[in-house]
Amino acid sequence: MTSAPPFAAAVTERTRRLQTRLCVGLDPRAGAYRDAAHLREHTLDVLEAAAPYAACLKPQLAFFEALGLPGFALLEEVCGAARTLGLPVILDGKRGDIGSTAQAYAQGWLTGAHAGDALTVNPFLGFGTLTPFVEAARANGGAVFVLVKTSNLDQADLQGQGVSERVAAEVARLGEEEQGEYASVGAVVGATHPGDLARFRSLMPRALLLLPGLGAQGAAAAELAPAFRPGGTGALASASRAVQYAQGLDVAASRAAARGLRDELNGALAPAR
Numbered sequence: 001m002t003s004a005p006p007f008a009a010a011v012t013e014r015t016r017r018l019q020t021r022l023c024v025g026l027d028p029r030a031g032a033y034r035d036a037a038h039l040r041e042h043t044l045d046v047l048e049a050a051a052p053y054a055a056c057l058k059p060q061l062a063f064f065e066a067l068g069l070p071g072f073a074l075l076e077e078v079c080g081a082a083r084t085l086g087l088p089v090i091l092d093g094k095r096g097d098i099g100s101t102a103q104a105y106a107q108g109w110l111t112g113a114h115a116g117d118a119l120t121v122n123p124f125l126g127f128g129t130l131t132p133f134v135e136a137a138r139a140n141g142g143a144v145f146v147l148v149k150t151s152n153l154d155q156a157d158l159q160g161q162g163v164s165e166r167v168a169a170e171v172a173r174l175g176e177e178e179q180g181e182y183a184s185v186g187a188v189v190g191a192t193h194p195g196d197l198a199r200f201r202s203l204m205p206r207a208l209l210l211l212p213g214l215g216a217q218g219a220a221a222a223e224l225a226p227a228f229r230p231g232g233t234g235a236l237a238s239a240s241r242a243v244q245y246a247q248g249l250d251v252a253a254s255r256a257a258a259r260g261l262r263d264e265l266n267g268a269l270a271p272a273r
């Protein structure tokens, strides 16, 4: 048995203290900027502006990788800034591979120079391939978020017919190996599937649920209450474009969007709390 996982404890403490269930995504699109310096400045400005309304930050690795080496430098800077602001970081990498390669991914993204506190992971290669990620997360006080039911419509091609439920059962089983209010093994469940949230909540009682799809993908905060446990913790609803590019590159609009989404999420929970 391991002790209470720091990422899960930290993000839950922040939710309670600041009353926010919002995960702010950073997906900096090169085409939106004049040059790399402009992208860097805006991305760091959005981070600082949205931080007071966020429970955690979720940089999408793809957008940083697309920038090449300067992207890795920026990612380190983003993670450093988030740490200074007290924001736990989920790296969205959706990694997954055979065990020995998974170990290298886990080392790079959960313990290396660019590491975040948590990483999204893909279970498609089999449950055993999650082990290096789970071990690295536990050893470092981090977390993993396993893809259970993704936000996109075509997830049904492969995630239907009980597959998501099997992954959810494995997430719950891994969580039972730990103590603490929430385990270091969480799950990704698209906010775009509001009718499924209560079921996944009960299938994974001690998993933090990451709910992407708020805003640009059409999910509405008002429908997400079933993902939370009594008291209003246990889920993090995520928005990227709806915050970073709320109104073009207007940082004040990003701040207002983050505040608005935080308030909408709290409003959705108000009757239950």
Ligand SMILES: O=C(O)c1cc(=O)[nH]c(=O)n1[C@@H]1O[C@H](COP(=O)(O)O)[C@@H](O)[C@H]1O
Pocket: 025, 027, 058, 060, 092, 094, 120, 149, 150, 151, 152, 188, 189, 190, 212, 213, 214, 215, 216, 217, 238, 239, 240, 241, 242
């Ligand atoms: O793991 C994720 O965060 C994720 C899972 C999922 O099922 N769907 C999904 O959109 N995401 C990520 O969440 C972000 C969504 O961006 P927006 O639609 O702009 O909020 C992107 O970085 C996606 O890669």
